[in-house]
Amino acid sequence: MTNRAYVIAGSEATGGAGIQADLKAFQELGVYGMGTITCIVSFDPKNDWGHRFVPIAPDVIADQIEAATSCHDLDVVKLGMLGTPDTIDVVAEGLRRQPWRHVVLDPVLICKGQEPGAALDTDKALTAQILPLATVITPNHFEARTLAGMESIETVDDLVEAARRIHALGPRHVVVKGGVELPGPDAVDVYFDGEEATVLSAPKIGDARVSGAGCTFAAAITAELAKGGDVGRAVDVAKAMVREGIDQRVTTHAPFASVTTATPGS
Numbered sequence: 483m484t485n486r487a488y489v490i491a492g493s494e495a496t497g498g499a500g501i502q503a504d505l506k507a508f509q510e511l512g513v514y515g516m517g518t519i520t521c522i523v524s525f526d527p528k529n530d531w532g533h534r535f536v537p538i539a540p541d542v543i544a545d546q547i548e549a550a551t552s553c554h555d556l557d558v559v560k561l562g563m564l565g566t567p568d569t570i571d572v573v574a575e576g577l578r579r580q581p582w583r584h585v586v587l588d589p590v591l592i593c594k595g596q597e598p599g600a601a602l603d604t605d606k607a608l609t610a611q612i613l614p615l616a617t618v619i620t621p622n623h624f625e626a627r628t629l630a631g632m633e634s635i636e637t638v639d640d641l642v643e644a645a646r647r648i649h650a651l652g653p654r655h656v657v658v659k660g661g662v663e664l665p666g667p668d669a670v671d672v673y674f675d676g677e678e679a680t681v682l683s684a685p686k687i688g689d690a691r692v693s694g695a696g697c698t699f700a701a702a703i704t705a706e707l708a709k710g711g712d713v714g715r716a717v718d719v720a721k722a723m724v725r726e727g728i729d730q731r732v733t734t735h736a737p738f739a740s741v742t743t744a745t746p747g748s
């Protein structure tokens with residue numbers, strides 16, 4: 483156990499999502515964070531917060547991975563937005579060079595607010611190259627449908643079925659996040675450890691999609707694993723932390739605020 487965690491993910495300048503949110507979540511949970519940037523996402527406030535996506539050159543990503551893994555004794559890594567098949571190749575190659583106790587994958591395909599048609603063309607490369615390396619995967623509703631090849635996910639039973647199908651692709655632990663996408667008063671997720679499915683439920687705070695919720699959720703799981711926790715407990719901590727963060731964000735109405743409990747300016 484090192485109390486250190488590494489994240490390979492995209493940058494999102496407002497601080498709500500991406501690697502900025504990940505590092506804040508690590509810090510908040512007492513874990514020293516290191517990060518490698520795969521791509522830059524910028525939101526355009528003058529154009530309905532449209533998204534611009536710029537990938538970092540694969541050789542630059544490879545250099546960053548080499549630097550971080552040579553400099554520190556690391557055994558837990560979180561993967562966020564990778565962004566392109568070339569990036570996935572280079573990250574998979576970098577990860578295969580050393581053993582990892584945990585590889586936590588948030589299989590980001592699009593940002594909230596983007597149309598599904600804008601999905602980065604990465605699901606097949608993620609499935610082939612990264613899912614077999616992942617010990618924990620945290621797909622949201624759209625990602626779960628895509629990876630599991632299901633037309634719809636409407637019930638808790640569907641969440642369980644998606645988790646089972648994704649588990650068969652390689653990851654040892656699967657958390658399918660229903661979030662605000664399933665009807666009803668609760669934000670329901672399902673955690674499947676290969677044998678048992680556990681339903682995680684907490685009252686929804688509003689029904690808007692909150693930017694950065696999924697990043698923070700997977701980052702919190704990663705931090706708890708870095709500290710030596712088991713996956714089930716790490717998922718419980720993450721669920722509670724994200725809910726608290728959303729609660730603060732919603733009540734302060736901060737646009738794109740991080741869902742970590744460190745609110746902007748504090």
Ligand SMILES: Nc1ncnc2c1ncn2[C@@H]1O[C@H](COP(=O)(O)OP(=O)(O)O)[C@@H](O)[C@H]1O
Pocket residue numbers: 594621622623659660661662669670671684685686687688689690691692693694695696697699721724725728
């Ligand atoms: N409005 C909400 N109220 C309470 N919990 C929420 C809400 N929205 C999302 N969550 C929870 O936050 C976590 C991240 O989920 P989600 O937002 O669906 O991920 P993503 O950002 O990957 O789309 C999950 O545990 C989900 O159930």
Ligand SMILES: Cc1ncc(COP(=O)(O)O)c(C=O)c1O
Pocket residue numbers: 491492493494499500501522523562563590592593594692693694695696697698
């Ligand atoms: C760089 C980056 N990573 C990940 C995400 C996904 O964030 P979320 O936690 O809202 O799913 C976004 C969304 O804006 C992003 O810009």
